Amino acid sequence: MRRIPGQVYVPDARGRYRPYRSLWVREGRVAGLEPGAGRGEAILPGFHDAHVHIWKIGQLLTDLLDLREVDSLEALAGLLRERDRVLPPGAWLLGRGWNEARLGGVPNRAFLDSVVPGRPVLLTRTCAHIHALNSKALALAGIGPETPSPPGGEIRHEEGLLLERAYGLVERVLPRRTVEDYRRYILAGSRYLLARGVTSALEAGADPLLLEAYRSLDQEGLLPLRVSVLAILRPDGEEVLYPLPALHRSERLVVAGVKLFADGGLSGASAAVSRPYREVGGQGVLRLKAEEILELALPAHRKGFFVATHAIGDVAIREVLAAYARLYREEPRPLRHRIEHFGLPGPKELALARSLGIWVVPQPIFLKELRENFVRYLPEVFLPWCYNLRRMEEAGLSLAFSSDAPVVREVSPVQGALAASLPLTGRGLPLMRSLFYYTRPEASGLEALRLWPGQPADLVVFSENPFTHPEEARVVRVEVDGVAVFEG
Ligand SMILES: [Zn+2]
Known part of the structure; x- marks a missing residue:
């Protein structure tokens, strides 16, 4: 028996x-x-x-060029040239994390061609829904000026941009990742999360190979934290579906959910919204309608998987809610489906989400890191609703908070909770409430673990009280099952 003295804070059933x-x-x-x-x-x-x-955090920490901190096109050019010099001839130059608001411009085809003309370059925007390619990469992907945009996606030839499902065209020709690559990425990403006090997480989308990597790590007892993995049903740019995986439940790994995508993101103006974006125009890309969501979700629902659908714009949220409502009505089951992000719900959507009893999983840190993009692109009437976490709480929603890293730079739940106090308009959430919403593994099909007697000792130790000194509180130790997995 070990006694850990300190200021111990344990939430009760009401948080x-x-x-x-x-x-x-x-x-x-x-x-x-x-x-x-x-x-x-x-x-x-x-x-x-x-x-x-x-895995993407891990990949960014190991094999990719991390562009999240780059704040000018000149700095980007410098990084690209440097990487170009060390890569073997013909290898793809892959990077991730650019944001035009931070860069001062989109890294378009002309720019990329001028910096790295000799090898294929693919740079994924921070949201992962928009990809910038140079001419060499476009040619390898078989995309010419006449290539039409695929359904649910868009090719912007002049700029060299692929949006949404158009990414499938280039993904086909990228070097294949192996199970061993994925295992490396998972372990690197896990260590990064643990160092920020995260002892369990939901991997928000896995292809069959990534699932295999998770299963093998779990079997060998190598998973350092608890993970629930969402299986992707339909790969980008493909009509053929991946098979449903086997339901899996062990101490460290749960496979019990599937992932669908209904639209894009707000920060890149690709979320499906009911009013045109400012500056860039358009109303985003609706990837799935209610009918299609229902069709894709039904087999999973029948087999006992919860369905987690990415929906950000109000139009996409409505389609998903309509599909879930029918799912529950036609085949009632004690499953709690989820909406990922839930960026722009109106009053009707809040009420419907509550009455369906689903989980909603927003990202408070977006309010900080993507704020400039929101303010720039969103029509004014949307601002009071955009990631308004207080309104979500007041509507009585089941909330679980998340980072969506590496879409954002910041993974720390304390930093996310601080961002939750700063909505675009109106009042935010108190820190204690937000931190509680970062303590809800049951939203991901994992066991509720809150340091109640009898539960596994999954805990985080801070140098000082994060409720009163959030900016100073450093993570000094993290334990999973009472074993130290991080010491800082
Ligand atoms: Zn995501």
Whole structure:
């Protein structure tokens, strides 16, 4: 039996944090809590990131050019030239994380051709829904001036941009990733999350190979945190579906959900909205209508998978809600489906989401990192609704917060919770509420773990109290099953 003294904060069933002066751990589980106000380090339940791309974080940390901090086209050109020099001849130059608001312009085809003419270049925007290619990459993908945009996608020939499902055209010709690559990425991404106090996470979209990598790591006892993996049903640019995976449930790995995409993103003006975007125009790309969502979701729903659909614009959210409503009506099942992001719900959508009992999984950190894009592209009437987490709470929604990293730079739940206090208009959420919403693994089909006696000791230790000193509180130790998996 081990006693961990400090300022221990454990939420009750309604998410109100109660103070304790110590926590007892026996054989990896919480054996008891000593009531009273403690001193010193602060101990909280490990956080759950309910929508994150663990493998992509790992890939960005290892094999890709990380563009998230690049703040000018000149700086980007410098990075590209440097990478161009060290890559073997003919290899793709792959990067990820650009944002035109930060760069001061889109890295279009003319720009990329002038910097790296000799090899294919593919740079994915921070949202992962828009990709910039040079002429060499477009040629390898078989895209000429006459190539039509595929359904649910768009080719912008002049700029060399592929939007949404048009990405499938280039994905086909990219070097194949192996299970071993994926295992490397998962482990690198997991370590990164653990260092920020995240002890469980939802991998928000996996192809069969990535699933295999997760299964193998789990079998070998190598997964350092708990993960729920969403299986992708329809790969980009393809009509053929991936088969439904087998339901899987172990201590560290759950495969019980599937992922669908109904639209794009707000920051790149590709989310399906009911009023035209400012500056760039258009109303985004609706990738799936209610009818198609229903058709794709039904077999999964029947087999006991929860369905998690990416929907950001109000138009996309309405389509998904309509599909879920029919799913529950026609084949009632005790499954809680989810909407990922849920960026622009109006009052009707909030009420319907509540009455259906679904989970909604927004990303508070978007309010900080993508704020400029929102303000720039969104018609004014949308601003009070855009990622308005307080309105979502007041509507009585089941909320689970997440980072969607590496779409954003910041993964820390404390930083996300701080961003939740700053909506585009009106009042935000208090820090304590937000941190609780980062503590809801049940939204991802995992067990609710909140340091209650009998539960696994998945915890994060901060140098000081994150509720009162969020900016100073550093993660100093993280445990999963009572074993230290990070020490800072
Ligand atoms: Zn995502």
